[in-house]
Amino acid sequence: MLLVPGPVSTHPIVREAMNQDIAPWDRGFRALYARVLERIRLLARGVEGVHVALPLQGCGHFGLEAALRTFVPLSGKILIPMTGVYGERLARLARESRRAVVPLEVQPSRRIDAADLTRALAEDESIGHVAFVYSETGTGIVHDARALCAAARGAGRRALVDAMSAFGALPLPLDEHPEVDAVVFTPNKCLEAIAGISITVARIDRLEASEGNAESWSLDLSDLYRHLKRFGFGTSRFTPPPQVVAALSAALDLHTEEGQEGRLTRYRANMETLYDAMLGFGLTPCLERRVQGPIVLNVYAPAHPAWNLGIFVDMLRDRGMTISDFFYTREPSFRLGCIGALTPSDMARAAIAMGDVLHSMGIRLPR
Numbered sequence: 001m002l003l004v005p006g007p008v009s010t011h012p013i014v015r016e017a018m019n020q021d022i023a024p025w026d027r028g029f030r031a032l033y034a035r036v037l038e039r040i041r042l043l044a045r046g047v048e049g050v051h052v053a054l055p056l057q058g059c060g061h062f063g064l065e066a067a068l069r070t071f072v073p074l075s076g077k078i079l080i081p082m083t084g085v086y087g088e089r090l091a092r093l094a095r096e097s098r099r100a101v102v103p104l105e106v107q108p109s110r111r112i113d114a115a116d117l118t119r120a121l122a123e124d125e126s127i128g129h130v131a132f133v134y135s136e137t138g139t140g141i142v143h144d145a146r147a148l149c150a151a152a153r154g155a156g157r158r159a160l161v162d163a164m165s166a167f168g169a170l171p172l173p174l175d176e177h178p179e180v181d182a183v184v185f186t187p188n189k190c191l192e193a194i195a196g197i198s199i200t201v202a203r204i205d206r207l208e209a210s211e212g213n214a215e216s217w218s219l220d221l222s223d224l225y226r227h228l229k230r231f232g233f234g235t236s237r238f239t240p241p242p243q244v245v246a247a248l249s250a251a252l253d254l255h256t257e258e259g260q261e262g263r264l265t266r267y268r269a270n271m272e273t274l275y276d277a278m279l280g281f282g283l284t285p286c287l288e289r290r291v292q293g294p295i296v297l298n299v300y301a302p303a304h305p306a307w308n309l310g311i312f313v314d315m316l317r318d319r320g321m322t323i324s325d326f327f328y329t330r331e332p333s334f335r336l337g338c339i340g341a342l343t344p345s346d347m348a349r350a351a352i353a354m355g356d357v358l359h360s361m362g363i364r365l366p367r
């Protein structure tokens with residue numbers, strides 16, 4: 001059981017789909033790949049002829065860097081809310097691609113205020129883009145993506161969205177957000193598939209206007225789009241990981257069965273089960289319930305001399321449960337992923353194991 005915010009626990013059907021040799025240029029595989037991309041566009045509520053889903057080999061950061069390089073011109077400036085570790089990573093990717101970054105300070109325990117965004121945009125006319133993290137996996141806060149995109153639209157600017165730990169569970173209907181150039185995510189989080197590609201759902205008009213921006217061949221989404229238009233969706237410029245695509249296709253079948261809302265409801269119930277269990281142990285979640293998102297729960301480390309994150313992780317591992325052996329909060333904490341092919345009853349079992357481990361470590365807390 002992977003209690004981490006990605007790569008997540010997968011359904012056996014998803015793992016079985018990978019158990020084959022596949023030639024990427026095989027006609028059957030190409031058709032499957034094209035269908036997967038079309039289903040992703042529909043899931044994003046992208047409009048036919050206006051939006052496309054573009055796959056890029058590698059992890060989520062590769063997709064984010066490609067989107068920044070493709071849609072933000074070299075002379076461009078980006079406003080990035082500093083929501084946590086992933087907001088900072090977005091800023092680093094932009095800076096290392098030599099795009100100017102204007103950071104917007106945000107309290108780690110609060111949602112981004114759309115009015116702050118509007119104000120920052122009004123103060124600097126040379127900012128062309130806003131790039132933000134929808135679900136900040138570092139803290140567990142889910143931001144109001146629709147309000148932030150609307151603020152960018154109101155100010156006549158473009159938006160780029162890191163929807164990595166959001167896509168598939170938290171909606172952002174692109175048919176209602178023409179200001180969004182691109183939404184980037186990986187299949188190994190809320191789509192419950194596996195790592196190996198990132199996917200960007202992007203506007204075709206922006207891709208066509210972005211030729212030459214990227215100063216990179218492998219990370220140029222406009223070059224990728226031109227290739228797919230010419231040779232067909234389902235083809236690749238460079239070798240793709242076909243087993244990852246096969247797994248994603250199976251995962252999309254399961255997603256269709258459950259529905260996006262069903263998935264979000266299950267994740268919320270997973271999170272609530274863990275949140276209540278932690279309170280029951282006398283532990284304190286890092287976020288108030290009203291801002292706690294359904295993706296990842298951070299819990300302050302017990303204020304007890306016997307606490308040791310490494311031992312806690314190892315003892316949980318012996319009980320068949322993997323949690324992160326690091327944390328991204330300022331104060332020591334441990335983090336629990338609430339996503340993947342897991343249910344509230346799995347979470348309840350996990351909570352019992354955590355109670356056992358705390359007990360074995362000699363940690364007893366007042367409730």
Ligand SMILES: *Cc1c(COP(=O)(O)O)cnc(C)c1O
Binds near residue numbers: 006062086135137165
């Ligand atoms: C997982 C994640 C990423 C990408 O991580 P990779 O390790 O590059 O796949 C980026 N942003 C957020 C918010 C994430 O949760």
